[in-house]
Amino acid sequence: MTEFTMPSLGADMDEGTLVEWLVNPGDAVSKGDVVAVVETAKSTIEVECFDSGTVSALLVAPGTKVPVGTPMAVIGPATEPTAHTPAPQPTEPSPGFYPAPVRAVTRAGDAVSTPLVRHLAQKKDIDLSTMHGSGKGGQITRADVEKAASPPRHRVPASPLARRLARSLDVDLEGVRGTGQNGTVRADDVRAAAGKRAHRTQRAHRTQGPRPPAPEPPAMPPSGAPPVRPSVKSRPDTLTTGAPTTRSAISALMTRANRDIPHYYLSTTIDLAAATAWMLNRNANGPVGERLVPAALLLKSAALAARQVPQLNGYWKDGAFVPADGVRLGIAVSLRGGGLAAPALANADTMSLPELMKALRDLVSRARRGRLRASEIADPTLTVTNLGDQGVETVFGVIYPPQVALVGLGCVVERPVAVEGMLTVHPTVTATLSADHRASDGATGARFLAALDRLLQGPEEL
């Protein structure tokens, strides 16, 4: 019997809100299965469980905010009989839902239900052994059974932008007709529902400037796509909207980073002629879906450079540098509508380029949909911020504690370069390093950038 607790999804997370359960009591789960969706101040994360067994009780109701470490579910031994008819999960927090005494889930004995309730349960085809009573001593009441029998409330499919808009415009997504794929609610649908006023507001916002200012601190997980909750309006205190919370999370962490970390900065311009030519040639000879983008080559090189200069790949903990075992490359991903996520690309140094490209596309697309897994945001060992797509040439970032360095990549631009005494024009990129002077010196940082340059000159080896 083990407990599934609210995980810590980052050094700065104190509490999280359970958004939804993806399992029901009686379900068999294996280590690594996604069992719950948790919303932190910064993002919405799918959380895996770390044990195998059978879910015997859910202790926390969706919508509840609990501190890190709070038991949220009980996972019993795998041998426990699995219910044939799992009860639909309760969808509203109800006071008696949390305590879920263990005996209530072992058997549907007389102690936990009355004959009337059992009869009702039978009629509605509900397995009482999978239910938690909200009555005295965990007794299952008629109301529990009726609630279980009603269909679970569906999360309205909607794009992240639509969710954010809906929240800021006070539109209930339940009432909006989605015109996207499979009825997904799109931003336009929300605007249509909210009227012209909203549309103009959005346009005005769009035209203010296409991008957030350049050297935005990297690595801050996103406003993401906070879920639709029917009761947002009635509980404004606990369920603040995404953006301000995200902003304050970024604010707190970056303030700490700038206060505690004595940064030093290095910059170099790298000739990408060889890498670009190799990539174009490779892309021309393969299927469209397997094309690479320059970012993939740059990230792979950064991961290999991190392995070659391990003094920059790890954490500053308790006054000392602790090198990391492998390279988990944090990828700063800008989110549509503002905000940042920094999921980690595990084993970026050992993946082949096509594998890395595939993983990158998957990771970025899920980061933008607000559906990252807990294991993907567990502390990266070195973060890369790539503002190339925003047209920025040079970015000096702020290190994401407890990491000790941050790599900044600008856009690939054609610049005049001298080759064997002759002036010519090549694609180039400005790579920078922000590093923690407590953990390393400039010479170490210089070795990292030199390694990055060297690796990019031999793209076929990446």
Place this chain on the structure above:
Amino acid sequence: MNRDEAFELIKQVLTDVVPGADLDALSPDENFRDGLEMDSLDFLNFIEALSGRTGLPLPETDYPSLNTLNACADYVASRTPTAY
């Protein structure tokens, strides 16, 4: 495919690959990579989807002709057979 069909198809593909894209706010001659804040991965998703829908190879060397709705529609319409 005629130009109007191509234009609609491109809008459809963009809507699919850029969730929440506001195509009504986009001018047909505006670079949609900028206008829709698409990064290189978004653009590759677009190219892959458009290639799948049209059967065109869309080589990387033609990317500069595929940046605006108008240019993209011209490109696709001129390279696909018209259905009668």
